[in-house]
Amino acid sequence: MTRPLPTDRITPAELPGRIWQELQRATVDRHHEWRTPVLASVDADGLPQARTVVLRRADAEARTLTCFTDARSPKCADLQARPRAALVFWSQRLGWQLRITADARVATDGPAVQAAWERVRPSAAATDYLMPRAPGAPLDTTTTGPAGERHHLAIVQLEVRAIDWLELHRDGHRRGRWDGGPAQGGEPAGWVWLTP
Numbered sequence: 001m002t003r004p005l006p007t008d009r010i011t012p013a014e015l016p017g018r019i020w021q022e023l024q025r026a027t028v029d030r031h032h033e034w035r036t037p038v039l040a041s042v043d044a045d046g047l048p049q050a051r052t053v054v055l056r057r058a059d060a061e062a063r064t065l066t067c068f069t070d071a072r073s074p075k076c077a078d079l080q081a082r083p084r085a086a087l088v089f090w091s092q093r094l095g096w097q098l099r100i101t102a103d104a105r106v107a108t109d110g111p112a113v114q115a116a117w118e119r120v121r122p123s124a125a126a127t128d129y130l131m132p133r134a135p136g137a138p139l140d141t142t143t144t145g146p147a148g149e150r151h152h153l154a155i156v157q158l159e160v161r162a163i164d165w166l167e168l169h170r171d172g173h174r175r176g177r178w179d180g181g182p183a184q185g186g187e188p189a190g191w192v193w194l195t196p
C-alpha cells in the first residue's frame with residue numbers, strides 16, 4: 001500500500017529541478033554538503049577506486065558536472081581509459097543521497113583548461129596543480145622544492161546518465177531514479193519511483 005506523501009515534502013514534479021538547484025548551490029557554497037562528493041572510477045585491474053573531489057560546476061541544461069584534478073593523477077588515466085564514473089553525494093540537511101552514474105571526459109589542455117587555470121591561479125588551491133611530482137608518487141624530500149611553473153590542472157566533465165535519489169525522512173523514505181527516458185504516467189520525464 002502506498003502512503004500519501006505529506007504535503008510539506010517536495011513533490012515529484014519539483015524534484016528534478018531541486019536536485020540540480022542543490023548541485024549548483026554546492027558549487028558556490030563552501031558549506032554545502034554536496035560540495036565534496038565521492039567520485040568512483042575503475043582502474044586497470046577492474047577494481048573500483050573512490051575519492052573525494054570538489055564539485056566545481058553543475059549545468060542542469062547540459063546535465064554535466066565538473067571537477068578539477070591533477071592531469072598526472074591515477075584517476076585521470078583511469079577515466080581516460082575507462083570513461084565510466086559514479087558520484088555519491090549525501091546531505092544531512094536535506095536527508096538526500098544522490099548516486100550518479102556518468103560518462104567522463106578528461107581535458108588536459110585547450111582553452112577550457114586554460115580558462116579554468118586562470119581562475120584557480122590566484123587562489124591558494126593553485127599550488128595543488130603546481131607540485132613538481134605527480135600525486136601518488138613516492139615522497140622524495142630531495143625533489144619536493146618550491147612549486148613548479150607548469151600547472152597540471154585537468155578538467156573532468158561528467159555527463160550524467162542516471163540519478164538514484166534517496167530521501168531519508170521520519171514520515172517514510174522515498175527513492176526515485178532518473179535515466180533520461182520518456183515521461184511515464186504523469187511523472188517528471190525520465191523518473192520512476194522505487195522501493196527505498
Ligand SMILES: Cc1cc2nc3c(=O)[nH]c(=O)nc-3n(C[C@H](O)[C@H](O)[C@H](O)COP(=O)(O)O)c2cc1C
Nearest residue numbers: 036051052053054067068069070073074075135136
Ligand atoms: C575534501 C577533499 C576535497 C578534495 N578535492 C579534490 C579535487 O577536487 N580534485 C582532486 O583531484 N582531488 C581532490 N581531493 C584528493 C582526492 O580525494 C585524492 O586523494 C587525490 O585526488 C588522489 O586520487 P587518485 O589517486 O585516485 O587519483 C580532495 C580530498 C578531500 C579530502
